[in-house]
Amino acid sequence: MVHPLQKLIDGFERFRSDGANDPQLFSRLLEDGQKPEVMVIGCADSRVDPGVLTACRPGELFILRNVAAIVPPYGPDEQPHAASAAIEFGVLGLGVRHIVVLGHQACGGIRALAEGTVGLEFMVPWVGVMEDARRIVAGSGLEGPERLVLLEQAAVIGSLRNLLTFPWIAQRIVRGELSLHGWWFSLSEGRPLAFDPLHQAFVPLTAHVRPIDQRVDVTATGRASPLSIEGFVARAVEEAGLTAS
Ligand SMILES: [Zn+2]
Incomplete structure (x- = not known):
């Protein structure tokens, strides 16, 4: 039986010997340092590796993956905050111009949020960051897989909203130096949808989908906010009703 790590070891060798790869790539990246323009915040799920899905090369994406x-919202204190530290380093240290939050279909973390989970002491408080999304989606009247998708997408919006609570992110957006993007990867279709803040809906991903940038009122609150989970869910329910009738 082949050792599970042998595939990885062989993969390193294939990467090194692949003629499509610049043999000087890593020595150049070592000399020049990393200058990624895009940060991706993705799920740890093995099926949705941002680098693999986007066919990016080493040095192109600064990636944070978690459950x-x-x-989480901005909340500095004496505790270590892995997600916030990566965001801080990406924005303030590397000066990324874009942050993509990449949620996905059939997310185990979101399912744990929806259904509760037993015996995992770190998962519960972590996914509980999106408790307001869970509550709003639970009250939507949608059920089953549709409801789970709605919660997965609402959590993407919740993460975009939380990014805006970091003061240096909001400042950079207002100055036109940073844009936020919310994507949700459909496993059934093998492609991502993108959150369109103008229509508060997820639409096929193109470069023309408006991001959260200086044209969007990032100071708006309540239902008026383009990142209102209530607004998004209400709109999705309305659309589901129209489709059903
Ligand atoms: Zn996931």
Whole structure:
């Protein structure tokens, strides 16, 4: 039986010997340092590796992965905060121009949020960051897989909203130096949808989908906010009703 790590070891060798790869790539990256323009915040799920899905090369993406691609709100204290530290380093240290929150279909973390989980002492408080999304989606009247998708997408919006609570992120957006993007990867279709803040809906991903940038009122609150989970869910329910009738 082949050792599970042998595949990885062989993979390193294949990467090194692949003629499509610049043999000087890593020595150049070592000399120049990393200058990624895009940060991706993705889920730890083995099926949705941001680098693999986007066919990016080493040095192109600054990636944070955690359970359910969740961004907690800004809240500095004496505790260590892995997600916030990565965001801080990406924005302030590397000066990324874009942050993509990449949620996905059939997310185990979001399922744990929806259904509760027993015996996992770190998962519960972590996914509980999106408790307001869970509550709003639970009251939507949608059931089953539709409801789970709605919660997965609402959590992407919740993470975008939480990114705006970091003061240096909001400042950079207002100055036109940073844009936020919310994507949700459909496993059934093998492609991502993107959150369109103008229509508060997820639409096929193109470069023309408006991001959260200086054209969007990031100071708006309540239902008026383009990142209102209530607004998004209400709109999705309305659309589901129209489709059903
Ligand atoms: Zn996931």
